[in-house]
Amino acid sequence: MEYNFSDRLKNLGGNAIREIFKLLAQPDMISFAGGLPATDLLPCEDVARITDGIMHGANAAKILQYGETEGYRPLREAAPLLLSRVGIQDVTVDKTLIISGGQQGIDLTLKLFTNKGDVMLVESPTYLAALHIAKTYELNVIGVKSDDDGLNVEDLERKIIEYKPKLIYVVPTFSNPTGKTMRVEKRKAIAELTAKYGVIVLEDDPYSELRFEGDVVPAMKSFDVVGNIIYVTSFSKTVSPGLRTGYAFAASEIIKKLTVGKQAVDVHTCALSQAVITEFLTSGLLFKNIEKAKPLYKAKKDAMIDGIDKYMPEAFRHTNPQGGLFIWGEFENLDVADLFPEVCKRKVAYVSGESFFADGAGRNTIRLNYSNATFEQIDRGMKILGDFFKERV
């Protein structure tokens, strides 16, 4: 039969990364595409031991039973342990919602604050899944210029006045895709500006714990005085993406409404995941594991920068992040958007940069991930890329 799909989905394909993900099932593929944590860091042994403890503990049946939509209470109560590390000080249970990964934080926020046709401002480029989710709400997404340290504040104010957006989506620390980080002064300025205009800000912060150089920059949320900023973080990059668990932190009035939205979509986040993550967080194991991850990610980032220097053409400029998972590269005067399938034939993948722009710009850009490949793959893959692009510059 002919299906009559909804307006929001009828013309929407899979997002670029999730589709590439299927390509990567080929075992000989070198992938700089996803945003996957290093496989060696995934704490299989810890999860086994912790789960065993939980399932033999006094709360075992409670974990396997239906739970509250707001989340497993011990995990909600543990939120200050994490959020205080980015300068967020007023963390209480009523401001905390457990979500099924950062992605759900974006989805629920858009569900709560936007109607069809509303404007959402994003940094240009921005996280492609945020663009994908915005399409499912039929939003009008407008890009804001990006400086070396993220959103350009003048352009942001101009566009707030011009477009009256319902929402601004931003990844201030180790941005996906660029790896850029906003200076603290800029965070304060944006918090003040958006408070003045009464615009909701969604601060997506999955990467800040993965800082291997430089000093911690406080979350934009820590400068929120009117309650217009929703802070979302996730354990996907610090414990395990497979467990699908994160935090949303916002004014209690917002959390109440996000909870009503979450009731409708999945009742609650997997309770076993929540209990496992609680143990990681409260025992301090989370932070021990993060300390192990940092030197590895720094070494991988350095290896990729070395590879770029050695192999890539002169016309390739790139960021050099102090943390997170991504390097962003731009070719001067070279449209590489259509070259991706050819690159893939040489068994290397990245994400084509135009996927991160709301308006199809960035055809000269690529996003490189360094966290999941081995050192050998990073060198070999960058050589393959370098050879490929040098033929075309």
Add this chain to the structure above:
Amino acid sequence: MEYNFSDRLKNLGGNAIREIFKLLAQPDMISFAGGLPATDLLPCEDVARITDGIMHGANAAKILQYGETEGYRPLREAAPLLLSRVGIQDVTVDKTLIISGGQQGIDLTLKLFTNKGDVMLVESPTYLAALHIAKTYELNVIGVKSDDDGLNVEDLERKIIEYKPKLIYVVPTFSNPTGKTMRVEKRKAIAELTAKYGVIVLEDDPYSELRFEGDVVPAMKSFDVVGNIIYVTSFSKTVSPGLRTGYAFAASEIIKKLTVGKQAVDVHTCALSQAVITEFLTSGLLFKNIEKAKPLYKAKKDAMIDGIDKYMPEAFRHTNPQGGLFIWGEFENLDVADLFPEVCKRKVAYVSGESFFADGAGRNTIRLNYSNATFEQIDRGMKILGDFFKERV
């Protein structure tokens, strides 16, 4: 600050059951409210052992890493083991999507097939979360009359012609809230009728494995010849609600689009849950545990029916289901909708029936759950209810 919430959520409160759920945190409360499996049946020891095996197995890191949105492949491949039991024979991986519980199956289906203002037909009464989800899509929900064995086919056809619905939502086996089951002839008739009019049917089937009397009735999906029926089931009632895992099964074209929708909301279902459930299903442990559950649920159902006979007023009529979790009761000429807070003060809870009607009808009805209370609580709770209502009839 004043928040400007979306049209879909600004006037929406929490759904009745989830709100009652918080009340039930009181330890001395007897609850006939939720749809919780018996706590004693939750397989804590099995989950510990299975998780240990998975986390020490060859696929451990893969389980903790990002996975495909479509679901963990071994679980998708295992779908025939479950679906063949309700007569669904053409089960292939491309028609199978792993979802984060049955609730997500409803949410994704509405996301895919409905626009604001569209009509959804439901049995009257129907599962209250389906009504809650429909509100988040701003649908116009119309109730269809209910016979002793579910949807009235004549009224259904009349309303298909009158309202041109995008979707019909139905729980044909051990309906929530009524416990009713559709005859096989009616399932065939509805499959044919909806195929003729080209209407999508969402068949929600979380309870059919919990049949403690009578013969299996094939799923409506097994009579689908045009691909208009989406079948959703869940492991919440047979393994654990806390693991938030279920199946959606439909034409591959629909599954592809549901997957695009799922990408946007949670990337994928918790991979540890998926791997644990795979082991339950493929090892046969799932079915062993179900066989253990059946006599217990039958005994609890019988105990509740005994309690009704002993204590409730004559004017209380009720269903007597052959499986599932619920008994549905109606008082002749007695509006009980506003009495619920008073009942709660006597430390017994159920769900007030009007929550299950799209149009606020059913103020003389209540839904009773028998699966989670102890035998002692069932007797004591029914006596309290009986005394309470006898004072008012």
